[in-house]
Amino acid sequence: MVGENNFYLSGVPEDVKNLPESLESKQLKWSKTDVTNFEKVIPTFDKSRVCLLDPAASEELSPEDSENFDFFLFGGILGDHPPRDRTGELRKHGFPGRHLGKIQMTTDTAVRVTQKVLADQQRIEDIDFIDFPELKFSKNESTEMPFRYVRDSQTGEPIMPEGMFDLIKEDSNKSLDDLIL
Ligand SMILES: C[S@@+](CC[C@H](N)C(=O)[O-])C[C@H]1O[C@@H](n2cnc3c(N)ncnc32)[C@H](O)[C@@H]1O
Numbered sequence: 354m355v356g357e358n359n360f361y362l363s364g365v366p367e368d369v370k371n372l373p374e375s376l377e378s379k380q381l382k383w384s385k386t387d388v389t390n391f392e393k394v395i396p397t398f399d400k401s402r403v404c405l406l407d408p409a410a411s412e413e414l415s416p417e418d419s420e421n422f423d424f425f426l427f428g429g430i431l432g433d434h435p436p437r438d439r440t441g442e443l444r445k446h447g448f449p450g451r452h453l454g455k456i457q458m459t460t461d462t463a464v465r466v467t468q469k470v471l472a473d474q475q476r477i478e479d480i481d482f483i484d485f486p487e488l489k490f491s492k493n494e495s496t497e498m499p500f501r502y503v504r505d506s507q508t509g510e511p512i513m514p515e516g517m518f519d520l521i522k523e524d525s526n527k528s529l530d531d532l533i534l
Contacts, residue, residue, distance in 0.1 A: 354468060360381055361381075361382045363383075363388040363394075364384075364386070364387045365385050389446045401449065402422050403422065403425075403426055404418065404424070404426065405440070405443050405450040406450070407440045408455060409438060409452070410451050414451035414452065414466075414470050415476070416474040416475070418471065419472075422449075430460075432458075432499070434499035453470075454477055456501040458502070459513075461514055465503050481503065481506065482503060483502050483511045494525065
């Protein structure tokens with residue numbers, strides 16, 4: 354979505370030797386260094402020009418912010434429902450923050466929306482979202498996702514990473530089995 358040269362993974366756990374093949378082959382830049390010390394990895398990493406995408410920030414991300422920041426920081430954490438404000442772990446290090454609306458998005462959706470605002474200069478209120486979509490697996494089975502997604506203008510469906518629908522389906526089958534056993 355953002356191009357492999359524009360993407361960094363920070364704080365990769367110490368015991369990780371290699372990234373999964375699908376990421377390794379893209380030659381992504383990654384480091385075990387915590388993002389709070391990232392100037393050791395990228396000398397131009399100036400905290401005052403790093404924007405933390407934070408649902409609890411007081412200011413909304415706007416197209417003008419493309420001038421204000423060089424890096425955009427996303428918490429690589431799973432979304433609890435209800436959210437437990439784990440983005441606060443990054444907020445306390447003093448990165449300036451922006452929100453994308455108050456509803457929690459999946460991390461890939463947050464990246465997608467940030468790119469629409471900055472690269473396509475779209476305002477958040479002009480983006481077509483789907484909140485808490487119901488994913489139907491069969492005539493009788495469905496699950497509600499407690500997040501906000503961008504709507505695919507062609508299909509009308511929420512945009513999700515490849516394979517995500519099948520993973521969620523698999524997961525929902527597992528929990529059903531657990532209930533029966
Ligand atoms: C799936 S969210 C997890 C949020 C986590 N459960 C919490 O309570 O902080 C992962 C990341 O996506 C970004 N994000 C998700 N929704 C957002 C929103 N509405 N505004 C700004 N950033 C958002 C944040 O960087 C967040 O750390």
